[in-house]
Amino acid sequence: MEQGNLRPQGPARSDPRDGDDGSLGVYVHVPFCERVCPYCDFAVVAERKLAPGAPDRYVAALLTELEMGAARFAGRRLETLYFGGGTPSLLAPESLGRLIEAARSRFGREPAPLEITLEVNPSSLERSRLRSFREAGIDRLSIGVQSFDDTVLRRLGRAHRAGEARRTLEAARSAGFQNLSLDLIFAAPDQRLVDLERDLDEALSFAPEHLSVYELTVEAATPFALAERRGQLRRAGEAEVVEMVRCIEERSAAAGLARYELSSYARPGREARHNSRYWARRPVLGIGMGAWSCEPPSEAAPYGARRVNPRDLAAYLERVEAGQPPEARVEILEPREARAEALFLALRRREGLAAAAFALDFGAAPRAFFAESLDRLTRGGLLEESPEGNLRLTERGRLLADSVFERFV
Ligand code: SF4
Structure with missing residues (x-):
């Protein structure tokens, strides 16, 4: 799956893996x-x-x-x-x-x-x-x-x-x-x-x-x-x-x-x-039938956007050959959707989510938005939360990752 970079402009991040580096x-x-x-x-x-x-x-x-x-x-x-x-x-x-x-x-x-x-x-x-x-x-x-x-x-x-x-x-x-x-x-x-x-x-x-x-x-x-x-x-x-x-x-x-x-x-x-x-939610230009692009934040889409091409070959070819952008739709990410996406994409990775990096994007650490889910998941042994608020799946969480992600969407 291709995913968009949702990061608005801001100070240098504490986690260099993420964010828009150009x-x-x-x-x-x-x-x-x-x-x-x-x-x-x-x-x-x-x-x-x-x-x-x-x-x-x-x-x-x-x-x-x-x-x-x-x-x-x-x-x-x-x-x-x-x-x-x-x-x-x-x-x-x-x-x-x-x-x-x-x-x-x-x-x-x-x-x-x-x-x-x-x-x-x-x-x-x-x-x-x-x-x-x-x-x-x-x-x-x-x-x-x-x-x-x-x-x-x-x-x-x-x-x-x-x-x-x-x-x-x-x-x-x-x-x-x-x-x-x-x-x-x-x-x-x-x-x-x-x-x-x-x-x-x-x-x-x-x-x-x-x-x-x-x-x-x-x-x-x-x-x-x-x-x-x-x-x-x-x-x-x-x-x-x-x-x-x-x-x-x-x-x-x-x-x-x-x-x-x-x-x-x-x-x-x-x-x-x-x-x-x-x-890491970095920009990707996707081309071809059914492809989608992850667009970085802009004035019109402060949390980024997804541009999705048609899944039909004839429709794709017709539009491009007529000199038109082929996309079937443009999805402007809402803050809530962007936060959830940032969270579960980071949790897929071994390092998990750095709270400071998340706060640079969204103004506050994950706990400010997901306190109830985080409490439930950490009590259930699916998620680890460090004193700084960094999050990582436990071994059990990795085995049951889909049910963890459901809590955030
Ligand atoms: S139909 Fe093509 S893309 Fe789909 S699983 Fe088979 S080989 Fe892969």
């Missing part, structure tokens, strides 16, 4: 997928539904939208560029190269090297392009392995099999990628703790720099939601999910990957810089 992340959404998985509710389009030439038309629209959107973020230094989807690796490397060049030339540079991530699904086509992706400027891959168990992959409706994932990981190293992230899903249908243990062991045997492990969520209006209503989807119960989360944390730590965010594990210095922008 940098920018660019997110490029590429909605095409070989086929649509039955649990997916992202903005995606199955390849077979695309008209001939659609990818080239889409890239042209992205370049136009980048130019339009860049004006709103003029003067910022580009810190990260992230190609997500969908399956952005279905785009030709030359197309990605054109987008990278356009983004580089449109914004200033950070002193640190730009982080440029590409999401990749395991397939022979994408494997054959890995070297060209690297030559185009991609320096980090996020590989959608999901599982090394063909039965689990079949149940998830994924297009690839475990052998493809193994070959893709090996090919990525051979192509010279030194910053790899693996995505795994847990609590998949009929998946047991022992299955997850095998997945983790195999994932860690590739020595990835980063691991993202997501619990399967059943979203409304997906085929999985219908199967669940019909009682056809058997998933691990709460107690087993808790065991699974413990297992992920322990095995990752033993392999040198620390949990730095609820679903994210990394070797020191390999935390995902782009994703971290959302948790």
Whole structure:
């Protein structure tokens, strides 16, 4: 999820991780997928539904939208560029190269090297392009392995099999990628703790720099939601999910990957810089169908805004090609919404929330706004509050994070 920077102008912060430092992340959404998985509710389009030439038309629209959107973020230094989807690796490397060049030339540079991530699904086509992706400027891959168990992959409706994932990981190293992230899903249908243990062991045997492990969520209006209503989807119960989360944390730590965010594990210095922008509420320009931008505070939106593009490909293309900004809506953040967002995004991170930084944004420490919820959560052993008012999830809080966050929205 992309999230906005809500910070109004103010004195230097006590927590340098947060706040607007004049940098920018660019997110490029590429909605095409070989086929649509039955649990997916992202903005995606199955390849077979695309008209001939659609990818080239889409890239042209992205370049136009980048130019339009860049004006709103003029003067910022580009810190990260992230190609997500969908399956952005279905785009030709030359197309990605054109987008990278356009983004580089449109914004200033950070002193640190730009982080440029590409999401990749395991397939022979994408494997054959890995070297060209690297030559185009991609320096980090996020590989959608999901599982090394063909039965689990079949149940998830994924297009690839475990052998493809193994070959893709090996090919990525051979192509010279030194910053790899693996995505795994847990609590998949009929998946047991022992299955997850095998997945983790195999994932860690590739020595990835980063691991993202997501619990399967059943979203409304997906085929999985219908199967669940019909009682056809058997998933691990709460107690087993808790065991699974413990297992992920322990095995990752033993392999040198620390949990730095609820679903994210990394070797020191390999935390995902782009994703971290959302948790720190830093500005992101999102382009493409269904993408959204996190706009920094302005006079019209003192707590920031979100600019959300249409999820319909034809509508997106039509607007951009007509020279209009494509957004379907602009959401101006209300102070209450901004405070809640700041709180739960910070709690996702290992460091938690610094009360002084929150007070710079909102005029007072979290206790001034959330005293009752904080008392209840600290008494229930879900949250720790330091004498200075800094907040962090406890181990139990991390296991029950969703119910903690519900208290603030
Ligand atoms: S590959 Fe990923 S983005 Fe595409 S349909 Fe499957 S889950 Fe959704």
